[in-house]
């Protein structure tokens with residue numbers, strides 16, 4: 505009798521520890537998940553603000569987004585999200601998510617900021633697998649190459665100009681690495697064409713699909 509009481513007590517204690525233990529793991533996981541999401545949000549806002557400085561808009565840029573249908577000009581095969589920057593409720597610029605599918609080591613994800621007048625506010629790489637020391641000069645912490653797009657527009661060059669110099673265009677390639685810049689120049693050019701054809705919707709302050 506004593507023995508079975510002891511077994512039951514031990515069993516109950518084990519159960520209690522298991523419940524407390526899994527509760528703690530669950531709470532920690534939820535807390536970490538929220539922290540990761542918050543860190544990602546802050547990192548994204550920093551990137552957006554590198555393209556469009558915070559004093560150039562007065563809305564909640566990271567949360568005022570529009571959904572875009574998949575479009576090959578943006579390299580998107582799924583619905584994607586664009587950010588709308590507004591001043592006094594008027595859309596002054598959009599930041600488009602673009603994918604250059606043909607990097608040296610695969611797809612390069614970009615954010616392409618375009619002002620309402622069609623000029624580029626800036627381009628930033630948000631992820632890539634290009635080679636360190638070669639293709640990774642597309643990152644602003646490695647070189648200023650990507651800043652060369654600032655203030656350009658479709659009209660800055662004709663069709664042939666929107667290529668790297670190696671292909672007869674106007675854009676510098678990187679030393680020993682032409683494939684990476686070629687992919688980005690093409691993706692930025694295509695993004696500008698996409699903007700031109702979807703301007704009305706992209707600049708509509710109440711737009712969504």
Ligand SMILES: Cc1cc2nc3c(=O)[nH]c(=O)nc-3n(C[C@H](O)[C@H](O)[C@H](O)COP(=O)(O)O)c2cc1C
Nearest residue numbers: 608634635638639640677679680681682683684685
């Ligand atoms: C190991 C290795 C990694 C490379 N990584 C890149 C890269 O990330 N981006 C790129 O454009 N070219 C890269 N290249 C070079 C390309 O193969 C190609 O030669 C180059 O882009 C052509 O540029 P160029 O005409 O200026 O030489 C790499 C080559 C090797 C051998």
